[in-house]
């Protein structure tokens with residue numbers, strides 16, 4: 312079996328999805344899970360792009376041991392220096408330097424001639440190589456670049472010390488046959504192409520990112536890049552869970568080993584969805600909630616007679632356990648802690664106690680506590696910060712009637728510890744709550760997006776709200792769940808405000824550069 316390295320860019324290209332904004336603690340949590348998932352390389356961010364990205368990459372590099380941690384950098388010395396500062400303590404410092412090579416990018420975006428682009432790429436790779444043992448160089452928009460120019464610049468960056476060459480289809484324009492052919496051409500024409508890794512990086516604008524990545528593997532790529540749940544810039548990146556399972560299920564034709572721990576797929580996907588607020592479409596391959604649901608009579612009949620009639624992947628393969636529900640209002644702390652550990656949470660006794668208290672409150676109101684409910688409760692505890700005081704929702708009350716103006720009354724404890732109650736109106740119940748909270752947080756808030764979904768099944772399922780807003784001129788996403796969608800909405804709004812406060816609080820305490 313041939314080994315393919317899996318390069319995960321959920322925290323860099325994935326975070327470039329419109330509306331996603333992860334803080335350092337959330338990124339660290341995802342990185343630790345990506346390590347369990349078995350990613351060979353984790354691109355933890357773009358350190359020169361913001362203090363938040365710098366801090367996240369630095370923290371992840373200091374924590375993750377079993378995956379290589381990398382950071383993205385433009386082909387400029389300042390970016391490379393900042394990336395080195397963030398990654399110098401990593402076990403195997405790795406940098407990902409990129410520079411565009413397509414005519415349209417060189418002429419209009421970079422305003423450079425092809426010769427100047429070659430010179431800048433070589434200079435950047437040489438400079439990076441002074442400190443980093445592992446240097447990946449990406450030809451941004453490689454697929455729309457001239458092939459012979461690509462061969463020329465790749466030859467030069469390999470001479471300058473690049474250890475991996477990435478050939479992105481930056482705008483998702485390639486077809487599988489074309490993208491595969493490009494890898495074959497480069498493997499055949501680049502001098503010493505067998506001495507470096509060739510990497511595929513595909514976007515899903517035409518829905519072909521996974522197919523293109525597999526075509527690259529078939530034609531000489533020994534690394535593929537992508538994200539969990541396929542999140543990423545515009546239509547997203549290749550979904551890594553789809554590639555990993557495709558390689559496993561069809562090892563008869565591909566003969567590829569990815570090193571991915573398939574059992575961790577479900578949990579990784581759920582964690583990324585929860586923390587980014589990006590809901591997974593139900594029919595999404597591998598991780599969608601309908602991916603293993605057989606609905607029609609003829610299919611169900613076949614499944615009962617022999618599951619192989621319709622099932623090519625079992626839920627168990629990706630760690631989707633059909634554990635019978637054992638937790639309810641009569642369960643105790645031991646069973647709760649045990650389940651948390653089985654789900655992969657490693658929480659202090661304090662955090663387990665707090666999660667248990669929340670669980671008991673929920674169990675009083677809800678007859679069935681599902682795996683999704685537990686995931687929500689435990690994830691919330693896992694990423695709580697104690698050191699920065701934030702807003703705490705005490706109560707929310709809404710008066711609504713078809714003939715009345717909806718009015719919300721909200722009681723919160725402010726970061727300074729003072730308890731305040733404020734009321735305001737809106738054209739609907741949610742708007743009334745948001746207007747009231749805006750008065751409370753004392754600053755202009757612009758709502759960019761708002762969604763409510765149900766967590767789990769049944770009438771008494773938890774409602775999860777995701778609010779994307781601007782506060783103190785920063786875009787931030789908040790999410791929270793509650794039995795009632797209005798309470799979930801209020802909590803999600805405050806969660807967004809609190810995340811912004813925490814991020815600036817950490818920076819003020821110089822925990823962030």
Ligand SMILES: CC(=O)SCCNC(=O)CCNC(=O)[C@H](O)C(C)(C)COP(=O)(O)OP(=O)(O)OC[C@H]1O[C@@H](n2cnc3c(N)ncnc32)[C@H](O)[C@@H]1OP(=O)(O)O
Nearest residue numbers: 357359360361384385386387409410411420421451481544
């Ligand atoms: C295909 C990809 O996904 S590439 C990664 C995209 N990710 C991001 O952009 C992450 C977030 N970005 C940012 O925070 C900002 O864009 C920053 C901090 C990186 C740069 O911000 P600014 O300095 O304000 O520049 P701005 O983004 O407006 O323009 C980009 C500049 O970088 C140049 N540039 C673009 N790519 C490269 C490169 N690979 N190497 C060197 N220079 C580059 C552009 O030509 C432009 O230069 P100019 O100012 O001389 O015209």
Ligand SMILES: CC(C)C(=O)C(=O)O
Nearest residue numbers: 409449451452479481
């Ligand atoms: C920086 C590069 C690898 C990229 O994200 C792209 O080209 O899509």
